[in-house]
Amino acid sequence: MAVDMEERRVTARFPRLSGRGLIMGLGKAQLVLVGIAFVSLIAAFMTGRWLFFAAVIVVALALVPTWFTGRPLIQWVPLLGQWARRKVRGQTSYRVRPLAPRPIGTLGLPGDAARLRVLVDERTGAGLLHDPSARRLTAIAKVEPMDSFALAEGSRQDVVAGAWGSLLSSFCTDSSNGVTRVGVLLRSVSDGGEEINAWFQEHGSDQVSPAAYEAYADYLSRSRTDSIRHESFVSITLDMKVGGVAALIRQAGGGVAGGAEVLRSRMEYVRSQFTEASLSFVSWVGSDDVAVLARTAYDPDVQPELEAHREVGRSLAGAGPMGLDESFTYLRTEAGYQRVLLVVEWPRKATTAGFLQHLVVAQVRHTFALICEPIPTRKAMAQARRASTSAETSRIWERKSGAVDTVERKRERAALAREEEALESGHGALNFAGLVTVSGHTLDELRMATEQVRTAALRSGCELRIIGGEQASAFIAGALPFGRGL
Template sequence: MSASDDSSTPGTELVPVKFSRLTRRGVLLGLSVSQLVALGIGGASLVWAFYAGGGLLIAMTAPIWLVAAAITWVPVAGRPLVEWLPVVIWWAWRTTIGQLAYRRRIVVPRPEGTLALPGDMARLREYVDPETGAGMIHDPHQSTLTAIVEVTHPAFVLLDPAEQQRRVTSWGRALATVCRSGRVATVQVLERTLPDAGQGLAEWWSEHGTDDGSWPARTYAELIDRAGPAGERHASTISLSLDMKAAARQIRTAGGGIRGAAAVLRQEMTTVTAALRAADLNPGDWLGTGQIAVVLRSAYDPAIAATLERHGELGHDLATAGPVAVTETWTRLRTDSAHHAVLWISEWPRSQVYPGTFLAPLLLTTGIQRSFSLICTPMRTDQAVRDIRKKKVEYVSDASQRARIGQIEDAGQTAEYQDVLRQESDLTAGHGVLRYTGLVSVSAETVDELEAAVSAIEQAAIQSSCETRRLVGQQAVAFTAAALPLCRRV
C-alpha cells in the first residue's frame, strides 16, 4: 500500500480507496517453496521406485508420495498442511523445553536497565534520553531503538467529508515522510480500550461544575464517582523504531553507541511530531519510562489499569511492569488477571472503502477490552522498485507458464497483478510504500467471556469488510505485537 505525498489541494468529498490484495502467488504455478519441496520429495520417491523395479517398489513407497501429495494440496484452515509443519514443530519444541509458561522470580534481582518481560523480550533494555526525558526501548538483537508518543484527536467520523479528506491527505504525507528517511524500521499505531478511572469526568466537574454543597451538587459528584470506573476510554499511541544498522553512519557521527542512536532517533521524533501536527493530530510529550511501565502493566494486568491511573506514581517502574505469570495455550494466552486471544487481519477490504470510517464497527465496539495494532514497515524507494520489478517478472513468467500448459488465468491473479501495477504507478508519482500488518488483541476475565468477545470482534470485522484469523501456536509472540507499543513483529 502506498503513502500519499500529494501536495495538491484536497477535494470537498472523501475519496474512497482500495487495498491491495494479500499475495497468494507461489514460486511456480501457485505453489510455495515448502509445497514444491514436499512435492519434489514425493515425486523423487515415485520416479525412483518406477525405474528401480516398478510394481512392488511403487507400492512400498506409496506412503511417501501419497503423504507428500496430501500435505502439498490438502488445506487446513485455508493453508496447505505443509505450511502448518513449521508451526507445529516449533510448538512441540517449546512444549518440550517448557517455554509455554513464565513465572517471575521475585527473589532474584534483575540486571539494572532490563525489562521484566517474558520470552525473547527479556533482552530489551531501557534508556532515558537526557534531552527530552523520553523513555527509549533498546533491542540489542534486532538493533532497534523505540520511542512512544501518545496522540489525541477529535472523532474522525463526526467531521464533514472535506475535513476528513484533508486529514487523510495529511496523514498520508506523514507516512511518506517516514518512508523517505530510510532509517525507520517500524511505525506502530496502537489504539486500545481501557477501563475509565473517571479522571476525565472528575476533571470536567472540577473545571465546570459548581460544588456548593447543595443536594444537586452532591448527587452529581456521587454519580460521577460511580459512573467513571464503569465506563471505558480509548487511548492511541504511535511508536517509532529506529533501525540502528541502517543509521550506523549517522550514529557514529553523533558519538556512537546508544547515546548516538538516541540522538538520531531524536531527529526522527522531531520530524514525526511536526508531521503529526500538520495532520491535525495532537501528539503529547514522548512517553517516559514510568508512563511506558503503566502501559505494559495495564496490558498484562487489565484489572489494575484504572487503579494505576488514579494513583499518581504507582506502577511507574519498568523493572516491575511485566507480568507475574504467563501461560500460553494453542489458541489463548493467560496473564495475571485476564485471558487474551489475538486475531490477524488476513484480508483488508477488497472493494473501495472510505478511509478512517470503514473500521468504525471494529474500533467502536463497546463493552469489549481490545487493542488494535497497525504495524507499518516502510520500504526504501530503491527496495520498493526492486520488489515491484521482481513481482512483475514473476507474474509475467507465471502467466506464460500457465498459458503453455493450458491452465486458465483466474480473476484473483489478474487482480494481484493490477495491484502491483498500481503500486508502481504510486511509487513513480512520489508516494511511499509501506507493508501493513493488522492485529487485534481481545481480553476478558474468563474463557467464556473471551470467546464471546472474540465472536463479537469477528462479526465487527465482517461489518468492516475485513477477514480475521486467530493466530494459533504463537499467541505469546502475537500478544506482544498486538497489545504492547514496542514495535514487535510476528
C-alpha cells in the first residue's frame, strides 16, 4: 500500500483590486468625464459653438480609457495639482536652520513629520512617538528571529504565519482597543565589519597559530569589510480619539500620560505574542534609538560610525537630513538618493507563507515595510456585503448588456465570497500596503538598486511601482517604523 508522504502546505491567494467601477467598469472620475462630454454636446447644439465644444468632447472622451502606470490618467490630475502647488510654495525642499532652536523632544525631520514628539515611558524605557495633530501614540519594538524562517520546514512556516495572523486578528475587533496601525519594518544595514571585529575579539585565540592570529588581526584593523545584516522592528499605533480608548485614557489620568498607560497594556500583549510568531523580543526602542533610526534612514552610510561611537548621533534635533530636495520619483539628501516603491500587485496564484523571501533578502541595501490597518469586524462585514452586492449587480447588468463574464470577474466574486465566509468564521480583515525603499550615492546607483529590488519582487510574485509625487511622505512611512501611513 502506497502512502502519500507529501507535505500539505497552507496556501492563500491575494485577490486583485476590483476594476468594476460604478457603471460599465468606469470609476467616478471617468463618469465625470463622460458627463462633461454629454453636457458639452448639448451646449454645442444650443450655442452653435461647435469648434470649442468639440475640442472639450474629444479631450474628455480621450481621457476616459487612457491609463498610465496602472491607473486612469484622470486620477493623476489631483496628484499633479498637489505636486505643482507644493513646488510653487517651496515645500519640496528642506534645509536645516542651525540658529533656529527646536522644541525639546521634537525630531528634526522634513515635512509634516517635524511635528512628531518623542516621549520617554519611564516604566519600559520606550521612546513613544506622539503625533499631536492626529492624537496618536506609537511604540516600536526591536525583534530578532528565533530561527531562520526561510530554512524552516513548511509546516513550521505555516505555524509561525498563523501565529502572526492571530496577533493581527486580535486587533480587528469591535471593542475599542484603539490600535489603528501595526507596522513591520525589515531593513538591511551595513555595519562596516563591526560584527566581525567583535566576534574575533570575543572568540579569536592565538593558541593554535600565533602567526595566523596576528596576521588576521592586522588584516581586520587595516581593512574595512562592508557586510550587511538585517534588522527587524514592529510598531503599534494607538489612536487616542477612539471613544472607548478616550474613556480609558481619562481613567488613567488623561492626556498623553494616560495614553501612554493605555498603550503600555497593548505593548505588553504584543510582546507576549512574539514567541508564538518565532520572534525574540530585544527591547523597546528608546529615545536615543529613535534618533539613530531616523539618522541612518536618511544616511545609511553613517551606520558603522554611529555603532562604533555610541556616545554620538543620539540627538533628536539632528536626526533628520541637513538638506532634502524632493523630485517627483526620488529624494536627494546630502548623503545621496532615495526612492520608495509600492507593491501594487501581490501574487496572483496560490502561495505559501514564505513567498516574500526573495524580496526581503535581496542582495541590495533596502528596506521593506508592511503597514497593516485593522478593520473592526462589523465594518469589515458591512464592506464585504456591499462589495458582494456590487459585484452581483454588476454581473446582472453585464449579462443584460451582453458582456462576457470573464474569468477575472468570476475569481473576484469567489474571493469576495471567501472573504465574507472567513469573517463569519471569526477571522479579521486588514487594509495593508507594502513599501520598499532603496538608496544610492548617484542616480545610476539608484536606478540599479531599483531594478534589483524589482527583479527580486518578481521572483516573489509581486510587482513594484515607483510612487510619484509623494516621495517625502512615502519615505517616512516606508523607511521608518514610526507608525505613519500614506
